Amino acid sequence: MNPEHPEAREAPPEPTEPVEPSEERGAPIGRRVLLGTLGLGALGVVSAPVLQRGMEAFLGEAAQRDPTGLTGLLPNGGGFRYYSVTSSVPRKTAGNYRLTVDGLVDKPATYTLADLRALPQTRMVKDVQCVTGWRVPDTPFEGVRLSALLDAAGVRSSAGAVRFTCFDGAYSESLTLEQARRADVLVALRMQDKDLSHNHGGPVRLYVAPMYFYKSAKWLSGIEVTEKVEPGYWEERGYDIDAWVGRSNGRDDEPTT
Numbered sequence: 001m002n003p004e005h006p007e008a009r010e011a012p013p014e015p016t017e018p019v020e021p022s023e024e025r026g027a028p029i030g031r032r033v034l035l036g037t038l039g040l041g042a043l044g045v046v047s048a049p050v051l052q053r054g055m056e057a058f059l060g061e062a063a064q065r066d067p068t069g070l071t072g073l074l075p076n077g078g079g080f081r082y083y084s085v086t087s088s089v090p091r092k093t094a095g096n097y098r099l100t101v102d103g104l105v106d107k108p109a110t111y112t113l114a115d116l117r118a119l120p121q122t123r124m125v126k127d128v129q130c131v132t133g134w135r136v137p138d139t140p141f142e143g144v145r146l147s148a149l150l151d152a153a154g155v156r157s158s159a160g161a162v163r164f165t166c167f168d169g170a171y172s173e174s175l176t177l178e179q180a181r182r183a184d185v186l187v188a189l190r191m192q193d194k195d196l197s198h199n200h201g202g203p204v205r206l207y208v209a210p211m212y213f214y215k216s217a218k219w220l221s222g223i224e225v226t227e228k229v230e231p232g233y234w235e236e237r238g239y240d241i242d243a244w245v246g247r248s249n250g251r252d253d254e255p256t257t
Contacts, residue, residue, distance in 0.1 A: 080128075080136060080200070085233060089168040089198075089219060097203050099187070103163070103225035106154030113203050116189060119144045124184060124209060127256040129245045131212045135253070141207045143188035147181040149223065161229040164206055165222035173206065173217040173232040174241070177225075184209035184257060187220065210257040211243040 094113045102108040123142040129135045150162070155177065162180040164173045179185065188207040189196060196202030201218025208215040214234050235241050240248040245256045 080134075086168045086170045091198050092167060092203055092219070094203065099204060099221060099223065101149055101153045101223045101225075103223075104156040104159040104227065105150075105225050106156065107152070109149075109153055111149075113189075116144055116187065116204065119148065121189070122183075122186060123190075124186070126184075126209045127254075128213055129253050129256050131214060131239065131243075131249050131251065140191065140193050141186055141188045141209075142190035142193075143186040143204075143207065145183060146185045146187055146206075146223070147183070149187060150177075150180065150225070153225070155225055158227060159225045161226045163222075163224045163226050163230050164217045164220060164232075165224070166217050166219040167221040168219050171217055171219070171233045172230070173215055174226075174229045174235075175208065175215070176229055179208075182210075187223075188216075208243075210245060210255065212239075212245055212249060214239060215243050 097113045099111045099116065100108070101111070121142055122145050123140060125138055125140045127135055127137045128139045146162075160177050162175050162177060164175075166172065175185070186207040186209075188205050189203065191200050191205075196205060201216075201220070204220045206215070206217045206220050214232075217232075229241060231241060242248055245251075246253045247255075
């Protein structure tokens, strides 16, 4: 989790939600592998759920090794596409994952995965909408409300926004403080009633339910309270900073809330 692009604009060089590569840089995907991927894409439309789950894993790995980006055009069994803004993303585990909360706060904090799991969890089920047009309906997310982490940190009166950074080393996002405090904005630990996989931005990602999916940054590593909104990775490349579904980016999709 990242962007997509409005039809009314010239498409940026990369699509949305970054795919999760392994720690090693992948070799370019070969023609035979790509053709096999396309065949599996067609098969996944009519296959059983077990085969679809296998295809999701296969496409996640194939996309890491595909310099053309063509595998990002294929839906996996769950309806999601895989995109990448970096050539490699390290994998984090419960043992080495850390989330920092700092900036304009009175009590900076660092959370382990166990710390986050111990906090009150909120579950919501809403559609996921990408700016490129695809939608995955009725997707469950579960995690800690971002507002709870901000309250625990003690946001200072001079603050007006929140910036998010990711352990892929490249992706970033921002929300106004008012947006960040919404009840439907989560620091998500689970998706589709499973722990977040690496391919879906795990172990922890941002989930901003009423906005296009590029706002829901994958591989979340930092929450920084700032004075004002700073454009994120895709916003520097043309996307709207306020990304309300159906009310931004030149699109008229049905809202996800």
